[in-house]
Amino acid sequence: MGDHLLRDLTPQVLSVLVRRGADFAAAEDAVQDALLEALRRWDGDAPDDPKGWLVTVAWRKFLDARRSASARALREVAVRREPAPGPAGQADDTLLLLSRCCHPSLTPASAIALTLRAVGGLTTAQIAQAFMVPESTMAQRISRAKKTLVGAGFAAPGDVRAVLRVLYLMFDRGFAGGGEADIAAEAIRLTRQLAASVPGDPEAAGLLALMLLHHARRAARTDAAGELVPLALQDRSLWDAAMISEGVALLQGALVRDRLGEYQVQAAIAALHDDAASAEETDWPQILEWYDELVELAPANPVVALNRAVAVGHVDGPLAGLRLVESLDANLPRRDAVAAYLHERAGNLEAAARSYAAAARTAPSSAEMTHLLKQAARLNRARSD
Template sequence: MDEALLRSLTPSVLGILVRRGADFAAAEDAVQDALVEAVRVWPADPPRDPKGWLITVAWRRFLDAARADTARRRREDVVDEEPEAAPVSAVDDTLQLYFLCAHPSLTPSSAVALTLRAVGGLTTRQIAQAYLVPEATMARRISRAKRTVSGVRFDQPGDVATVLRVLYLVFNEGYSGDVDLAAEAIRLTRQLAAAIDHPEVAGLLALMLLHHARRVSRTAPDGGLVPLAEQDRARWDTTLIAEGVEILQAALARDQLGEFQAQAAIAALHADAQRAEETDWVQIVEWYDELARLTDSPVVRLNRAVAVGEADGPHAGLAALAPLDDSLPRHTAVAAYLHERAGDLETAARLYAEAARKAPNLAERDYLTRQAARLNSRSR
């Protein structure tokens, strides 16, 4: 059974059912039924036309459900008039599904779950495992999301920026359970890039590839966090880096700069350095300036302070950090690092310990705790 094929066909099959007049929630249920049937039937009797098989089975499941519901009798009569209607462009269907699943009426978590289910073709169990929540909880979240978008017109233009943010949320979840969400996000973004010619879609894909290229070097054998400057760059995936840089260069050449292109440019500069000491921090600061202009994000300004500290010295970095709210995530860790660079080890140790208490995950907490202990042992 080719699970990857099933997942790749899911959005276009779902889109065709919706185009034929099926309610989104009912169409999604019918497609899931068809996928289950494919898992049962295909190993012994693989179809010559997998997509056509899925469309036929899903459409029949939808019609069966419609006939069983007397309140939908009128819809059944309408949609049953042209059961063999030619499907519209699969690319267009897939694109519309991205927009629908990232509808602004959905919360970010619901948009992510619905995207993974309807566009990614993952099961509720797989999504629940990836997000470390009970399957029943995820099922309710997806059901609510489907009900929310069921009344949304399928032919309305969507917001590319919202779709990209949803995909980036998926990517940043990384890996848990039996689904690699970072790899899944890359797959879906590649699919979106094939469906729409947009420089920011290309920018996000480049950013994902450049980050993913460093994945294996981010953790030590014991699971500990390895910061960028200490990573073994020989373990970086040069094929992914080359592809990411090529995609980014083509996007930047269109002179329609967006935040994901700017982030990808920063990632590319890190990837270009053979050693941490060779990083072009001056150019990275310039890209952070562009990114801050595009987003006016406090988190961007926090990261810019680190870059300024590397380019112009730790005191300049602390000056760039000073106007920012110290409640920002990782603000205390950045302050600790810059104070250490400036030679104020006592303050740095105190801030590392404080940052460890605020850390969002165990790996980061352990790393910051070790930094505090290292400096405390030096000051004795």
């Protein structure tokens, strides 16, 4: 049994057990036991229906474990009341398992970690590396998440909005890179599964489009030395044209449903950036219009307001953008970086250098910190020349 088969089948089998009523931790234990038995009995050759085999064995092991518990009589009654095993579509199973992993009682960080472990099939070590924490810390986080979900069953898939939020945060986390596991690519894979589960949901398609339109630029985001390259300076020939085309097509299909949501609007903004042959050709007036739509949809989101200030700076001038930035919370992440960018566009190099240095002190990654410090140094040199 190859690693790729294990990776594909493990979350599928786990999904079936959860759908049948097994609690998350017990289902995962049963699936692991079934995989161990498969390694012993398959002898390198999987049966004709490996998923069916694993489901049957895992379900039997789950029932055996349940019957052997101290409250045997009560548990057997519960088992008899569970729905009878039967065939089910993989899309429904995937959505159910994603819903369970993205339960509102979990913190976003715990939900992401549990999703990567249970649905993505990543190892605890890979997840820990991506989050830059010790493996033991991540193992404890995942264990606590599973304990939190004991008794929090779903008879049907939960709120798709909650799942979309976790997948969005997962992609945002992974897009910065780090570790051997490509968390951004995993977020895209899971969002594809979710979009297939809810084909009539324009926001699921919008989120997938947003991810693809951003991920298409990934090869150009860093130079040969691994340092960040701002969007305006990226080599656009390195952007993935096929991925952009797919993202645009998904976005168009979502927008025609006339049920506008935040992810569709963000995807529309990303598409306008991707459509520009150069930074100078970016359609900032239309981007600003989309940000106005986004403010209507998320009026309390300060990050949206900060990004809109950049668009205003391009349309109405950098001083107009700076006035908006100055009205925002001074502790807002990347506020100083945006202020620095707009100060530089306004020709105030001293203020821009100070703001770049201030932004570096709170940068979320070492790569971003290095980039911001270099911008500050560049402007200080320019002032002294």
